[in-house]
Amino acid sequence: MSDTRPKTPLLDRVDLPADLKGFTNAELRQLADELRAETISAVSETGGHLGAGLGVVELTVAIHAVFNAPKDKLIWDVGHQCYPHKILTGRRDRIRTLRAGGGLSGFTRRAESPYDPFGAAHSSTSISAGLGFAVARDFGCEGVGDVVAVIGDGAISAGMAYEAMNNAGHMDRRLIVILNDNEMSIAPPVGAMSSYLSRLYSGAPFQDFKAAAKGAVRLLPQPFQDGAKRARELVKAATVGGTLFEELGFSYVGPIDGHDMEQLLSILRTVKARADGPVLIHALTRKGKGYAPAEESSDRYHGVATFDVVTGAQKKSPSNAPTYTKVFANALIREAEEDKRIVAVTAAMPDGTGLDLFARRFPERCFDVGIAEQHAVTFCAGMAAGGLKPFCTIYSTFLQRGYDQVVHDVAIQSLPVRFAIDRAGLVGADGPTHAGAFDIAFLACLPNFVVMGAADEAELVHMVATAAALDDRPSAFRYPRGEGAGVEMPERGVPLEIGRGRIVQEGRGAAILSFGARLGECLKAAESLGARGIRPTVADARFAKPLDRDLILGLVAGHEALITIEEGSVGGFGSHVAQLLAEAGVFDRGLKFRSMVLPDSFIQQDSPARMYEVAAMNAAQIEARVLDLMGLAQVGARRA
Structure with missing residues (x-):
């Protein structure tokens, strides 16, 4: 390590989680x-x-100190928080290759390590x-011991998490879920309450955990009780006498201080020794904990560029053109200024989709x-059925999660929902889990849809104006994703004629349809x-739907070869063009055709x-x- 890197005498002794077993609590x-x-x-x-x-x-250190990975399975929901886990599980020597070509994934990935039992980048x-x-495990499969799932308070808001808990509670199998609740800062009062709970839990029968928690709250001074009650409110059920998790069949432990190692x-x-069914541990943590610039930032440094450790200043390259995301947001704001029926929806990604800008203007x-x-x-x-003009603004890769609803609730009823699909195509450091590869194929196959x-x-x-x-x-x-092409921008959008493309450059011989x-x-290829x-x-x-039949058949009539190009999988735009050409009998007349897809x-x-290379x-x-x-490939090769 260079001199600028931190001194880590204990961490230097850790190659794998098993090395933590000999450490004292203080260590x-x-x-x-x-x-x-x-x-x-x-x-x-x-x-x-x-x-x-x-x-x-x-939490990462404590889990690895208590459990026995990789036989005990530690599953990180989403995976944003797995970098410390990677450092402790034999990947410290590669941690500075994170998110780079050939380097460590920014998420958990089964192919990367046996300590990543399940890959995740969606929540x-x-x-x-x-x-x-x-x-x-219960069916006798070797190599599976205890199972610990760590899920955030945002991720647990999704319906799938409750479906799983409902099923787990019904099956009553031993499963440990840790709710990483970082929405509430841990003030000393909550820490004091948690410390008291910890002492009670460690000496009490497991079935008395719930009673101990309730008793501990009553014994605290009133201000401390208020803090504890606010923390527990997250998991209160509508029914009297229990928490939502308990109603689903989980034993609930907490809230505890997720930064208190003891x-x-x-x-x-205690849970490892005594649990005999599903258990949920509610741990309160602080996102960005221990690094002042992150703690003080509005997003707690959720996603950052490279930065200066001392100041926290991020080293972002200067922008030459506005990002597509910002262009979309500003265009939508302009449309909404003229049409009060326009509304916008995001699924937990206001900043990533640009709707934070829309929300400031139209909260x-x-x-x-x-x-x-x-x-x-x-x-x-x-x-939409009620008369509004909703823009459903979701990354391509996340829209996959709502596909049945796109088909059943939108397409079949031909409702005018506008889908603004960010992160189309390949996205760089986030890799395949966030690549927008499939939306053309899974939307253009649907009746009643317009796909641009x-x-x-x-x-x-x-x-944006066309959709509005x-x-x-x-x-x-x-x-x-990323910056635009730097083209001249219109003052305001003009609705396009539905299903009409455009000729950008006239030529002969071959036609490229993008x-x-x-x-x-x-255009760079054409110049070359x-x-x-x-x-x-x-x-x-x-x-991509509806296709510009006249444009496509006109290109075919005037050229001997046609190539389509799209940032999407097979089954998308090129496949629809090929279907059109086949039905029109064009291939019977010897057209040279290729489709370039991912x-x-x-x-x-x-x-x-x-x-893209x-x-x-x-x-x-x-x-x-x-x-x-x-x-002309051989001629081209000789000239090159």
């Missing part, structure tokens, strides 16, 4: 401090998710998966429904081809440019495909 407390410093140091160099991991440092899956492991160790050891017309994509879609369907893809930020503005004006059926428009944001690469004496026509389809594989994290969708590869299709 484990020091180890947590060193682990926090190492996490901050590493993420300052790599960027990534910091705040969530800092909030679970003590609310841990209890379902944990119950599956518990059943496998309490954590005592509770976890009463913006709805964050939490991590509940299914509900978000049907909520929008209800608003923005070639640049100006086109996105027009597509379209009020008799559902529509969707997709746009990528859908979405690869248009810039298509021009240097070879080949000038292809370049067109922007704009719509490969039939999950592309691992890297820079977006390198990911792997996908064979950059300008040089588009150029090569044109040459090959026209039978």
Whole structure:
């Protein structure tokens, strides 16, 4: 290590979690401090998710000190908070490769380590998966011991988590769920209450946990009681006499101080020794704990660029063009200023989708429904049926979670819900779990849908206006992550004619038909081809559904070869074009046709440019495909 990195004498003795077994409680407390410093140091160099991991440092150390991974299965919900876990599980030497090409994933990943028993980058899956492991254990499968699922207070708001708890409570199998509640800061009063609970729990029969918790609250001074009651309010059921978790069949323990190592160790050891059914431990933590810039930031440094450890200042490169997300938000605000029926919905991603800007302008017309994509879609369907104009603003990869609702509640009823699909295409460091690869295919196959893809930020503005004006059926428009192309921006969007594309560059011989944001690469390929004496026509389809039949058949009539390009999987735009051409009998007349789509594989994290290189969708590869299709590949190779 360089001199600028933290001194970590205890952490230096840890290669795997088993090494923690010989540490005293005091040493484990020091180890947590060193682990926090190492996490901050590493993420300052790599960027990534910091705040969530800092909030679970003590919890991570305590779990690994008490349980026996990898036989005991530790499942982190979402995975944002798993960096300290990775450092303790044999990956410290690679922790500064986080989210880089060929490096460690920013989430848990089965292929990376036996200490990652279940991969996760979408939320609310841990209890379902944990119950599956518990059943496998009880069926005698070797290599599965205790199961510990750590889920955040945001993730547990999703319906899937409650479905899993309901099933787990009914099955009554031994399963340990830790609710990492970082919505409430842990003030000393709550810590005092938790310390008292810890002493009671460690000496009481397991079945007396609930009674001990209630008794402890009554024995505290009144201000302390108020703090404890507020913490417990999160889990109060509508029925009198118990918590929601208890009603679902879980033994509830807490709330406890998730940063107090003595309490954590005592509770976890007792639960491990005595639990005979499903248990939920409610731990209060603070996101960004132990790093002042994170604690003081509004987002607790949830996602950060590289930064200076001393000041916390992030080293973001200057922007040359506005991001697509901001362009969308501003365009939607302009439309909403003219139309009071426009409302916007996000599923726990106001900042990521740009709806935080919309909410500042129209707070009463913006709805964050939490991590509940299914509900978000049907909520929008209800608003559309009631006469409003909802924009359902969800990342492509998260919209997958609400697909049944898209079909059943929106498409079948032909309700005018507008889907604003951010993060279309490949997204870089977040890797395959966040890549928007499938929305073209899973939306364009639906009757009654209009599906658009923005070639640049100006086109996105027009597509927002198009969706706002379209009020008799559902529509969707997709746009990528990151900065726009730097094109001239319109003052305000103008609704496009539905199902009409545009010719961007006239040519002959070959035609390149782009859908979405690869248009810039298509034009670069055309420029390079021009240097070879080949000038292809370049067109922007704009719509994957309905297709511009006249444009496509016109291209076919005037060219010997046609290539379609899209940032999506097979089954999307190119497949619909091929179907149109087949039904029109074009292939009977010998058209040369190819469709460039994302490969039939999950592309691992890297820079977006390198990911598109792997996908064979950059300008040089588009150029090569044109040459090959026209039978000029060898000539091109000789000239090169």
